[in-house]
Amino acid sequence: MSVMIILLSVSLLVAAGFLAAFLWSVKSGQFDDSVSPAHKILFENSTKQK
Amino acid sequence: MSQQLEKFYYDNKIVKWFAYACVFWGVIGMVVGLLAALQLVFPSLNMNYSFTTFGRVRPVHTNAVIFAFVGNGIFMGAYYALQRLLKARMFSDKLSWLHWWGWQLIIVTAAVTLLAGYTTGKEYAELEWPVDIAITLVWVIFGINMFGTILTRREKHLYVGIWFFIGTWITVAILHIVNSFELPVSLFKSYSLYAGVQDALVQWWYGHNAVAFFLTTPYLGLMYYFVPKAANRPVYSYRWSIIHFWALIFIYIWAGPHHLLYTALPDWAQSLGVVFSVMLILPSWGGMLNGLFTLRGAWDKVREDAVLKFFVVALTCYGMSTFEGPTLSLKSVNAISHFTDWTIAHVHVGALGWNGFLTFGILYWLIPRIFQTKLYSQKWAHWHFWIGTLGIIFYAIPMYWAGFSQALMWKEFTPEGQLKYQFLETVTHIMPMYALRSLGGTMYLLGALLMIVNLVKTVKSGELLENEAAEAAPLPKVLDGDGHSYWHSWIERRPIQMLLLSAVFVSIGGLFELIPTFLIKSNIPTISTVKPYTPLELQGRDIYIREGCYTCHSQMIRPFRDEVVRYGEYSKAGEFVYDHPFQWGSKRTGPDLARIGSKYPDSWHYNHMMEPSLMSPGSIMPSYSFLLESDLDISSTPAKIRAMQTLGVPYPEGYDKIANDDLKKQADEIVERLSKDKIRTVSNKEIIALIAYLQRMGTDIKAAPKSETENLH
Numbered sequence: 098m099s100v101m102i103i104l105l106s107v108s109l110l111v112a113a114g115f116l117a118a119f120l121w122s123v124k125s126g127q128f129d130d131s132v133s134p135a136h137k138i139l140f141e142n143s144t145k146q147k
Numbered sequence: 148m149s150q151q152l153e154k155f156y157y158d159n160k161i162v163k164w165f166a167y168a169c170v171f172w173g174v175i176g177m178v179v180g181l182l183a184a185l186q187l188v189f190p191s192l193n194m195n196y197s198f199t200t201f202g203r204v205r206p207v208h209t210n211a212v213i214f215a216f217v218g219n220g221i222f223m224g225a226y227y228a229l230q231r232l233l234k235a236r237m238f239s240d241k242l243s244w245l246h247w248w249g250w251q252l253i254i255v256t257a258a259v260t261l262l263a264g265y266t267t268g269k270e271y272a273e274l275e276w277p278v279d280i281a282i283t284l285v286w287v288i289f290g291i292n293m294f295g296t297i298l299t300r301r302e303k304h305l306y307v308g309i310w311f312f313i314g315t316w317i318t319v320a321i322l323h324i325v326n327s328f329e330l331p332v333s334l335f336k337s338y339s340l341y342a343g344v345q346d347a348l349v350q351w352w353y354g355h356n357a358v359a360f361f362l363t364t365p366y367l368g369l370m371y372y373f374v375p376k377a378a379n380r381p382v383y384s385y386r387w388s389i390i391h392f393w394a395l396i397f398i399y400i401w402a403g404p405h406h407l408l409y410t411a412l413p414d415w416a417q418s419l420g421v422v423f424s425v426m427l428i429l430p431s432w433g434g435m436l437n438g439l440f441t442l443r444g445a446w447d448k449v450r451e452d453a454v455l456k457f458f459v460v461a462l463t464c465y466g467m468s469t470f471e472g473p474t475l476s477l478k479s480v481n482a483i484s485h486f487t488d489w490t491i492a493h494v495h496v497g498a499l500g501w502n503g504f505l506t507f508g509i510l511y512w513l514i515p516r517i518f519q520t521k522l523y524s525q526k527w528a529h530w531h532f533w534i535g536t537l538g539i540i541f542y543a544i545p546m547y548w549a550g551f552s553q554a555l556m557w558k559e560f561t562p563e564g565q566l567k568y569q570f571l572e573t574v575t576h577i578m579p580m581y582a583l584r585s586l587g588g589t590m591y592l593l594g595a596l597l598m599i600v601n602l603v604k605t606v607k608s609g610e611l612l613e614n615e616a617a618e619a620a621p622l623p624k625v626l627d628g629d630g631h632s633y634w635h636s637w638i639e640r641r642p643i644q645m646l647l648l649s650a651v652f653v654s655i656g657g658l659f660e661l662i663p664t665f666l667i668k669s670n671i672p673t674i675s676t677v678k679p680y681t682p683l684e685l686q687g688r689d690i691y692i693r694e695g696c697y698t699c700h701s702q703m704i705r706p707f708r709d710e711v712v713r714y715g716e717y718s719k720a721g722e723f724v725y726d727h728p729f730q731w732g733s734k735r736t737g738p739d740l741a742r743i744g745s746k747y748p749d750s751w752h753y754n755h756m757m758e759p760s761l762m763s764p765g766s767i768m769p770s771y772s773f774l775l776e777s778d779l780d781i782s783s784t785p786a787k788i789r790a791m792q793t794l795g796v797p798y799p800e801g802y803d804k805i806a807n808d809d810l811k812k813q814a815d816e817i818v819e820r821l822s823k824d825k826i827r828t829v830s831n832k833e834i835i836a837l838i839a840y841l842q843r844m845g846t847d848i849k850a851a852p853k854s855e856t857e858n859l860h
Contacts (some may be wrong), residue, residue, distance in 0.1 A: 100349060
């Protein structure tokens with residue numbers, strides 16, 4: 098069942114990658130503000146005039 | 148904020164074309180699905196023609212709906228949302244168009260090759276190796292385009308939807324590559340590098356995550372953008388959405404083995420899959436509730452707005468299928484549900500409800516916007532909603548009913564201790580359910596057609612705003628600049644991190660190089676009587692794969708009383724060591740074939756393939772009479788033997804040169820036996836090879852000494 102070792106390592110690598118991304122995003126302040134991002138997407142910055 | 152505002156343009160043209168492709172392939176995929184559904188009610192619709200038999204049509208349906216309809220839906224929504232969330236045009240117009248054309252070409256090639264019988268025989272990964280390579284290339288193009296846009300963005304914060312797209316991209320790339328390790332034999336034929344149990348595990352690790360990372364995470368990304376936009380309300384809890392995202396992707400990658408419960412897969416791997424599958428309910432429902440709660444205080448809008456109606460049903464269906472998923476992963480439930488139409492009901496609640504309805508809602512919202520007009524008819528959109536919803540109900544309920552009936556009938560014993568029902572009785576019993584399901588599918592399709600008329604009229608009444616002007620300040624350079632310089636200095640200032648990072652990259656590369664040798668060595672049989680297929684059987688097996696027999700027949704007897712009584716000794720892992728690819732299947736529209744070998748005379752198979760209802764009156768299996776006429780191509784035998792040798796199958800050295808002699812000898816013997824039963828045929832027909840394979844299946848173990856098999860799983 099050596100394929101398990103492969104799949105486990107690949108899955109662990111993916112998980113480790115996710116963890117790294119998570120830590121980066123927390124450290125870089127991505128999630129410091131958990132209120133305004135939800136509101137910001139509602140504003141269009143398109144300049145077209147109706 | 149003394150930064151000067153920059154003016155730039157959103158690319159709406161690419162969004163439009165992905166939307167058109169999504170609608171177009173969606174209808175094709177649904178029509179093909181309807182054909183497949185009707186074939187199970189009226190077998191004559193198989194038209195006695197190789198291209199149109201169920202076994203070839205069904206992979207076209209699944210691939211079209213997943214990769215063409217939902218695939219283009221992802222790209223449509225992502226290209227629209229990414230640009231606005233990142234306040235930037237897509238990184239490169241050239242890459243956008245390469246992406247569009249590449250993906251559509253892949254779809255066309257996929258449809259043609261699958262109908263022509265070029266298939267790897269692995270569900271949802273049926274496409275042959277040249278197409279697999281093309282998919283990888285186009286996926287990389289999409290990746291460069293997306294990450295390029297992210298790096299040149301004008302908005303520092305990455306909205307949660309973008310995280311979902313990033314997670315999708317990375318995971319799909321890895322899944323696709325690992326599951327597509329195959330050894331080419333010719334331009335459109337390859338053998339999976341993995342065999343038997345190993346192949347099964349890789350395939351369902353991929354298969355489950357295809358559902359997770361192609362049908363779920365990107366659509367959650369779309370949901371987090373389009374539901375708040377359509378409701379004009381912020382998402383219920385942004386913090387919740389972040390937790391939901393990270394929890395979901397961490398847990399999802401471990402759930403694959405729940406597709407292989409009670410099979411020859413080791414128990415600990417099965418349990419691992421179960422535990423993670425059960426845990427999945429939390430992040431899944433977190434996402435569903437977050438979406439639904441976004442509509443809090445806006446339910447009056449849902450009454451008026453067809454778009455929101457579609458979103459509500461989509462989210463509800465997502466909630467139902469993600470409740471059902473963990474339920475089906477419990478071993479006791481899976482013992483009943485697996486191989487039945489319950490699975491089909493389950494996936495269609497997800498596909499029709501979650502993916503389909505979310506796509507429809509997005510289309511109704513997005514098309515009028517980029518065409519600077521109003522939706523032609525809100526009334527028609529509401530009609531579409533109701534026909535579609537009824538369609539889902541008429542699809543799902545009969546299939547649940549069919550699944551439960553099958554499960555109960557398969558397992559029922561008489562007081563005397565004998566199986567109460569023949570397999571065929573369990574099929575004919577659920578035929579009315581198949582008919583009702585087709586009705587549901589038809590309604591769903593009609594709704595989609597109504598949408599097309601509505602969208603065409605909308606498009607005609609407006610004009611596409613190809614390049615939508617927008618303004619935003621660039622990101623201050625000191626923070627993270629234009630990406631390149633930022634990453635450069637980040638790495639430069641952190642030598643240890645850089646070292647670790649390169650180590651990870653190198654080990655990934657090394658791992659991928661090691662996999663082939665590693666696997667081939669491990670295909671050592673544990674049952675001494677299990678031998679490689681003869682050349683004729685190998686050719687027959689390739690016909691079995693080509694015709695998609697696995698779409699209806701399993702080759703995996705689980706250790707249950709009814710299965711052992713009905714089919715024979717339960718399947719052992721050691722029996723599949725030469726099966727490149729494995730053919731365990733996932734559904735029993737027909738009976739299991741793992742021990743079909745030497746159960747019937749050759750003549751029975753001959754007549755049965757010619758016209759199944761001759762031997763089993765009432766059978767819905769298509770006629771394969773074309774196999775009686777077509778000649779077997781034996782020029783491929785040496786290459787196939789050599790490929791198998793490379794994969795570690797122990798044919799003697801130089802066997803490829805004499806393989807066809809053995810093939811002809813065995814074929815002559817079968818023709819001889821057939822002639823004793825008054826069937827006149829010649830030895831070079833494909834049917835002979837198929838009979839050879841069917842007669843071999845599951846027989847090796849019978850010669851094994853008891854000590855070798857009694858404790859095996």
